[in-house]
Amino acid sequence: MRSVNGWPIGVCSWSLHDDVDAIQSLLKQQALSHLHLHVAALEGPGGDRLRGLIAREGWTVTCTMVGFPQEDYSTLERIRLTGGVVPEADWPANKDRLVQAIATTSALGVPYLSLHAGFLNHTDPAYAATFEGRIREVAEVAAEQGVTILLETGQERAADLRDFMQALNHPALGINFDPANMILYDKDDPLDAVRILSPWIRHVHIKDATRTRTPGTWGVEVPWGDGEVQANAFLGALAEAGYNGALAIEREAGDSRVVDIGKAIERLTHD
Secondary structure, X not given: OOEEOOXXXXXXXXXXXXOHHHHHHHHHHOOOOEEEEEHHXXXXXXXXXHXXXXXXHOOEEEEEEOOOOOOOOOOHHHHHHHOOOOOOOOHHHHHXXXXXXXXXXXXXXXXXXXXXXXXXXXOOHHHHHHHHHHHHHHHHHHHHOOOEEEEEOOOOOHHHHHHHHHHHOOOOEEEEEOHHHHHHOOOOOHHHHHHHHHHHEEEEEEXXXXXXXXXXXXXXXXXXXXXXOOHHHHHHHHHHOOOOXXXXXXXXXXXXXXXXXXXXXXXXXXX
């Protein structure tokens, strides 16, 4: 197992397009044994083989992840409208999808399931009530099966997410902290956000980005250590916050993901 500060290093399966051969090759090449697993990877043609490898190779799935078919990340405005549990017409199917993902996560013996839940909006009481109700509903299902739902950071300011977590005050809710998303969505400073959200952080992504210079547009994802997250300071902030979970490297952009993941591991273990 490779680690930094006692935190095991893993990789997100979707960074490798959920390709079973690519996942197996990278974990072996980099001497990794931890995985943030997209539940959809278990539903495709390589699903049975992937389950077998997890068992046979002794890989640790630190967290699972679920996404939704209607999500459109082409612009910030499109994902605001289509993200997570928000779209009304898609909620029945998405609720079923979440319930199944919770069951899969529980069956694997994995403690956490992460998702982009959608944008918080406290200025619209009806929207806020619906959003809160849906998150609470799936958290109740998760609690019954020993799973904690992790909301991923990025779409809102850390203080708003803190207020939401305090308001729900649900034991089956936590946070998957992605520092790059704070920058990609142009919402917050990752170092400040760690301090604000530390009571709920259960899982962390290793991802970097540069902030947009044109408000209302996406920032740019870059290899770990090349952006504005301030890699070493970020790890220091996690240590100060008493974080004791895993670090899952996520790379969703670029044409050299395997190389970039290797670069992240090198920088994590040698900086």
